[in-house]
Amino acid sequence: MAVSTAATTSLRSRELVAEGTMPFDFDKPGGFEFTPGQTLDITLTSPSETDAEGNTRTFSIDSAPAEPQLMITTRLRDTAFKRVLRSIALPVEVKIDGPHGSFTLHKNPAKPAVFLAGGIGITPFFSIVKHAARAHLPHQLYLFYANHRPEDTAFLTALTELVERNPNFHFIPTMTAMEKSKMAWRGERGPINRDLLTRHLPSLQGPIYYIAGPPGMVTAMRQMLTEAGADEDDIRTEEFDGY
Numbered sequence: 670m671a672v673s674t675a676a677t678t679s680l681r682s683r684e685l686v687a688e689g690t691m692p693f694d695f696d697k698p699g700g701f702e703f704t705p706g707q708t709l710d711i712t713l714t715s716p717s718e719t720d721a722e723g724n725t726r727t728f729s730i731d732s733a734p735a736e737p738q739l740m741i742t743t744r745l746r747d748t749a750f751k752r753v754l755r756s757i758a759l760p761v762e763v764k765i766d767g768p769h770g771s772f773t774l775h776k777n778p779a780k781p782a783v784f785l786a787g788g789i790g791i792t793p794f795f796s797i798v799k800h801a802a803r804a805h806l807p808h809q810l811y812l813f814y815a816n817h818r819p820e821d822t823a824f825l826t827a828l829t830e831l832v833e834r835n836p837n838f839h840f841i842p843t844m845t846a847m848e849k850s851k852m853a854w855r856g857e858r859g860p861i862n863r864d865l866l867t868r869h870l871p872s873l874q875g876p877i878y879y880i881a882g883p884p885g886m887v888t889a890m891r892q893m894l895t896e897a898g899a900d901e902d903d904i905r906t907e908e909f910d911g912y
Contacts, residue, residue, distance in 0.1 A: 674701060674767070679760040681738070687823040690789065691755060692731070692742040695765070701739070703730055705796040707768035709741065713753055714764060720749040729792035729881075729907075730768065733799040739765070742823060744789050772907045774801070774808065775877045780903075781809040783870065785861055785890050787882025788816060790909050794881065795824055802835040810835075811870060813861045814842045815882075818850035841869050861890065863897050873897045881907040 676698040683693045712725040728741035745751055774782055774797050784794040794812055801810055816822040825842060832840050843857035857865060866873055878899060880890045887906050894904055
């Protein structure tokens, strides 16, 4: 596991990737290493406004280790930190500390990995599946990704293209509010549930499950998996609170 490092770097670019969702690209400091799935603490050094939560937030790194930049992606909620992040003149220096966390792919390729992502919970999995394709990892990877509409779905095109690059990667996006969408959709609809998993997985027992999303979604997914017979020790979670 990479050693945690504090450094100063620059935010270089930002661009909407879905409605209300924006990636931010930072220079990668020399020697900075991380394992896909880990997080990064970002501190605004001289923000024009702040709030009770302070000037530091934790984000999953959604770039892959071999990529030249560090990328994080967030929902653009109306908080002081995010207002500054999306409006400050670029480039701008920030402080980073990391990487942190152990929400990373298991080493045994005989056990499939099943990723259950809700909304912005996609970020650690985006790093993992990009790295898996580049490094030709032998793991069977199944990514179930729930959003309201295609318009809200970050990295939908990039994830679909990764299926062509990695025969071990299985991508199952699902939409829960297509009645509010203006786009066509031929894929799955409805929430991630036992029926959806059963249609796409060889077995519900045996994989290592990784759940990332809002706290309510994480709790519901864990309960669903244990009721389906998954071993509690094979379920790993990361909650994404809004801030």
